[in-house]
Amino acid sequence: MNSDHVGLLTVRVWRGREEGRFETYRVPARANQTVLDVVTEVQRSQEPALAYRFACRVGVCGSCAMTVNDRPRWTCRTHVARVREEGILTIEPLRNMPRIKDLACDLTPFFEKWQKAGGRHVATASRRDPLQKIDPRSKPRLAASAAIECINCAVCYSACDVVSWNAGYLGPAALNRAWTLVNDARHGARHETLDRAFADGGCASCHSQGNCTRHCPVELSPSESIAGLKRSALFGAPKLREPA
Amino acid sequence: MMERRFFLLQRLSALVLAPLVLVHLILILYAVRNGLTADEILGRTQGSLAWALFYGLFVVAAAVHAPLGLRNILREWTALGDRAAAGLAAAFALVLLLLGLRAVVAVVG
Ligand code: SF4
Ligand code: SF4
Ligand code: FES
Numbered sequence: 001m002n003s004d005h006v007g008l009l010t011v012r013v014w015r016g017r018e019e020g021r022f023e024t025y026r027v028p029a030r031a032n033q034t035v036l037d038v039v040t041e042v043q044r045s046q047e048p049a050l051a052y053r054f055a056c057r058v059g060v061c062g063s064c065a066m067t068v069n070d071r072p073r074w075t076c077r078t079h080v081a082r083v084r085e086e087g088i089l090t091i092e093p094l095r096n097m098p099r100i101k102d103l104a105c106d107l108t109p110f111f112e113k114w115q116k117a118g119g120r121h122v123a124t125a126s127r128r129d130p131l132q133k134i135d136p137r138s139k140p141r142l143a144a145s146a147a148i149e150c151i152n153c154a155v156c157y158s159a160c161d162v163v164s165w166n167a168g169y170l171g172p173a174a175l176n177r178a179w180t181l182v183n184d185a186r187h188g189a190r191h192e193t194l195d196r197a198f199a200d201g202g203c204a205s206c207h208s209q210g211n212c213t214r215h216c217p218v219e220l221s222p223s224e225s226i227a228g229l230k231r232s233a234l235f236g237a238p239k240l241r242e243p244a
Numbered sequence: 245m246m247e248r249r250f251f252l253l254q255r256l257s258a259l260v261l262a263p264l265v266l267v268h269l270i271l272i273l274y275a276v277r278n279g280l281t282a283d284e285i286l287g288r289t290q291g292s293l294a295w296a297l298f299y300g301l302f303v304v305a306a307a308v309h310a311p312l313g314l315r316n317i318l319r320e321w322t323a324l325g326d327r328a329a330a331g332l333a334a335a336f337a338l339v340l341l342l343l344g345l346r347a348v349v350a351v352v353g
């Protein structure tokens with residue numbers, strides 16, 4: 001395991017809950033190493049009680065996000081070489097959510113807001129009905145597709161300052177989800193979703209500065225989705241053409 | 245529903261204000277550069293329905309637009325509750341409306 005070892009890396013890791021401290025560890029620096037590799041190495045070789053979360057390790061599941069050198073990131077796809085500052089990594093849990101232990105947050109409020117924003121799909125057909133035809137080049141479908149690949153990692157939510165000062169704000173991910181549904185011909189509650197996205201704490205609270213978009217690891221643009229929701233206040237929900 | 249209406253009103257009033265502010269600024273430049281006296285200005289505005297409508301609309305749009313922004317700022321930056329913020333903003337709207345309309349009456353009346 002030490003074959004590609006090129007010196008030592010200093011890692012400061014948050015230990016504790018809301019109250020806690022940084023502990024410093026030294027791990028072998030390797031040529032090809034992600035932040036998640038480093039956390040795992042610390043946990044396996046030095047701090048067996050270190051709590052953190054991950055599952056897929058390949059940028060699909062969205063469970064490994066942490067704050068790394070002050071920015072929210074997906075740690076399994078973040079190479080240490082890209083983010084270390086003077087050989088030091090500082091790793092904390094995500095912002096804007098209650099902490100459970102060490103690097104693990106409680107994402108309950110994050111997902112509750114998805115529900116609050118009307119993010120639950122309401123079916124318009126059953127499996128016995130014929131497949132609904134959707135024109136993949138129609139404007140609403142393009143808008144939905146552009147925003148659909150969210151991995152629920154909460155990086156954007158952690159990056160959003162409005163969430164940090166207004167706990168009631170639904171946040172970029174939930175509103176991004178709402179925007180995909182507002183554009184989805186197969187969603188049976190498009191207007192209800194739009195109403196919810198516009199309720200108190202909804203899209204009108206967004207400052208449009210795009211920190212969410214800047215940090216989204218899969219390069220979605222929640223701020224653009226929110227702009228779409230805001231436009232819908234002026235011009236109504238996107239018009240869907242009946243599929244031919 | 246309320247938030248959506250406020251949001252809409254704020255954008256629409258901005259839409260109305262934008263050209264009015266421009267004309268208003270050009271007017272100020274014009275008056276200053278040509279050295280118009282207060283009397284000369286009043287001579288042109290008094291009894292003019294067009295200026296009454298222009299500035300009347302201006303005042304109403306401003307009295308809608310500014311307090312909505314103020315409400316947002318109060319809600320975000322102060323410990324005031326939502327109700328207090330809304331109350332203060334409404335009071336501010338009233339003040340803007342009264343002072344503004346009074347000025348319009350003085351200029352065109
Ligand atoms: S653009 Fe809106 S949602 Fe995105 S970080 Fe800024 S305030 Fe939050
Ligand atoms: S929008 Fe991007 S940053 Fe936000 S939860 Fe989805 S994938 Fe993560
Ligand atoms: S572990 Fe699944 S996205 Fe990082």
